[in-house]
Amino acid sequence: MRTKVLPSLFCAGLIAATSVLTGSAATAAPTAGSAARAAAETDATSIREKLERVEGLRIVSETQKEGRPFFTLTLRQPIDHQNPRRGSYEQQFTLWHKDEAAPTVHYTGGYTLSSSTRELTTLLGANQVSVEHRFFGKSVPAGKVDWSKLTIQQEAADEHNIVRALKKIYRAKWLGTGASKGGMTQVYHERFYPQDLDAVVAYVAPNDADNRDDHVYDDFFRTVGTPECRTALDAVQREMLVRRKSLLPLFEATAKEQGLTFKQLGTTDRAYEFSVLDQVWNFWQSGSSTNCPTVPDAKKATDQELYTWSLDHGLSIYSDADAGPEGSGPYYRQAAAQLGWADLKFKHLRDVRNYPDIYQPNSLLPADMRTSYSGWDAKDVDRWVKTRGERMMFVYGQNDPWSAERYRPSRHDSHLYVAPGSNHGALISKLVPEQRAEAEAAVKRWAGVK
Known part of the structure; x- marks a missing residue:
C-alpha cells in the first residue's frame, strides 16, 4: 500500500585539490585551496544576487555542499493555478550550484524535501534542484488545507514555475528525475509541460493505468x-x-x-x-x-x-x-x-x-x-507516454512489486530497463553492463555532455 521515498544515493562530488607552498608568511603565494575558495565565494555571490532578482523567490538559507553553494529556497505558488486569487503558499526546494553552464537535474521525491545527491547529478556533474511536493512537509498553505487542490496537474504547474524561474539563470539542458512517487511526479510534469525538460529518467515509477484491473x-x-x-x-x-x-x-x-x-x-x-x-x-x-x-x-x-x-x-x-x-x-x-x-x-x-x-x-x-477515485488522469498519462513521450527513460527493479505495473515508453528516443534482482532501489548503475553503458550514453547525449 505504501510507496516510500527511495534510500538516498550519496555520491562523491567535486573536491578542490590543494597544495601548500613553502615560504614565510609574508611572502607565501596563495594556495590553490584558498584560490578555489575565493572563486567559490565569488560564484556564490553572483548566483545569490541572481536568485534575489527572481520574483516570488525567497532565500531561506545558504551553505556549502562539497565545496559548492547550496541554497534552501521557496517560491510563492498559487494554491489553485486555475484561480490564483484563492491564495498562495511557499513551496520549498533546494539548489546545489555547480556551474551556470552545466546541465541541471530537476528532482522530486514526491514527498517531503530530500536533497541527497541523485545518480544523474553525479553522472553529469550537474546542478541539482530538489523540490518538495505541494502539501507535504513545509510546503503547505496556512490554515485549513483544501485537499482538492492536491492534484497531479497542480503539482506539475508548481514545478513548471520553478523550472521557468531558474531557467533564467541555468540555460543549459534540464533533466527531470525521481524515484517511485517522485518518478511518477516527473512523468506528470513532462505530460503537462513537455517543453520544460529535455529528458526524464524515472526510477521504479508505478503506472496504475486501470485501477480496476491489478x-x-x-x-x-x-x-x-x-x-x-x-x-x-x-x-x-x-x-x-x-x-x-x-x-x-x-x-x-x-x-x-x-x-x-x-x-x-x-x-x-x-x-x-x-x-x-x-x-x-x-x-x-x-x-x-x-x-x-x-x-x-x-x-x-x-x-x-x-x-x-x-x-x-x-x-x-x-x-x-x-x-x-x-x-x-x-x-x-x-x-x-x-x-x-x-x-x-x-x-x-x-x-x-x-x-x-x-x-x-x-x-x-x-x-x-477521504475522496473518490477518478481513473481518467492515469489513463491519459499512460496513453500520452506510450504515444507521444520523447526522451523518457524508465528504470525498474526485477523483484520490486511497484515495478510490476510499468510505464511503456514510446519509440521516440525513449527506453525501458529492468535491473536484475533489484528491488525498489533500482538504479542505472545496477543494470547489466551493456544496458548500463547504453543508458548512461543516452542520458549524457540528452544532457549535451560527452
Whole structure:
C-alpha cells in the first residue's frame, strides 16, 4: 500500500585539490585551496544576487555542499493555478550550484524535501534542484488545507514555475528525475509541460493505468523469487492471521511502546490485519531473495519468533501519525483520488480475514481527507507516454512489486530497463553492463555532455 521515498544515493562530488607552498608568511603565494575558495565565494555571490532578482523567490538559507553553494529556497505558488486569487503558499526546494553552464537535474521525491545527491547529478556533474511536493512537509498553505487542490496537474504547474524561474539563470539542458512517487511526479510534469525538460529518467515509477484491473501484481507474487520462498512467505503471512488472538497482544505492546494510535483505521485489530496484508509486499519492496533463508517455518515457530521475524521483515505498522496530514496522509489522498493503488486478491488469506474491504487508501485517512477515485488522469498519462513521450527513460527493479505495473515508453528516443534482482532501489548503475553503458550514453547525449 505504501510507496516510500527511495534510500538516498550519496555520491562523491567535486573536491578542490590543494597544495601548500613553502615560504614565510609574508611572502607565501596563495594556495590553490584558498584560490578555489575565493572563486567559490565569488560564484556564490553572483548566483545569490541572481536568485534575489527572481520574483516570488525567497532565500531561506545558504551553505556549502562539497565545496559548492547550496541554497534552501521557496517560491510563492498559487494554491489553485486555475484561480490564483484563492491564495498562495511557499513551496520549498533546494539548489546545489555547480556551474551556470552545466546541465541541471530537476528532482522530486514526491514527498517531503530530500536533497541527497541523485545518480544523474553525479553522472553529469550537474546542478541539482530538489523540490518538495505541494502539501507535504513545509510546503503547505496556512490554515485549513483544501485537499482538492492536491492534484497531479497542480503539482506539475508548481514545478513548471520553478523550472521557468531558474531557467533564467541555468540555460543549459534540464533533466527531470525521481524515484517511485517522485518518478511518477516527473512523468506528470513532462505530460503537462513537455517543453520544460529535455529528458526524464524515472526510477521504479508505478503506472496504475486501470485501477480496476491489478492482476499484474498478483501475477508478480506468483512468480517473484523461488517457489520455496513464495510458499514460506505466504505461510508466515497466513499464520499471522490464524494466530491473531495470541499475536495481537504483541502488536499492541509494540504500539504502546512506540506511542502509536489507530483512530483512522478504527481498532487495533483492524490495524493489525492491515499491516499483515502488506507484509509480503514490503518484504520484496525493501529486501531481496538473500533474505529468503531467514523465513521461519510458520507452523513450528513460536508466537514470539513469528512476530519478531515479521516485525523485522515487512510488518510495517500503519498508525495515525503516519496516515495523517503531517505524515503520509497526502500520499494516500493522492492514491485515493488519482494515482490508484494495488488491489490484491489475497486468495490464500480469504478465510482468515476479518475486514475484506480494508486494503485501500481511504482506510488510512481522516474523514476530511477521504475522496473518490477518478481513473481518467492515469489513463491519459499512460496513453500520452506510450504515444507521444520523447526522451523518457524508465528504470525498474526485477523483484520490486511497484515495478510490476510499468510505464511503456514510446519509440521516440525513449527506453525501458529492468535491473536484475533489484528491488525498489533500482538504479542505472545496477543494470547489466551493456544496458548500463547504453543508458548512461543516452542520458549524457540528452544532457549535451560527452
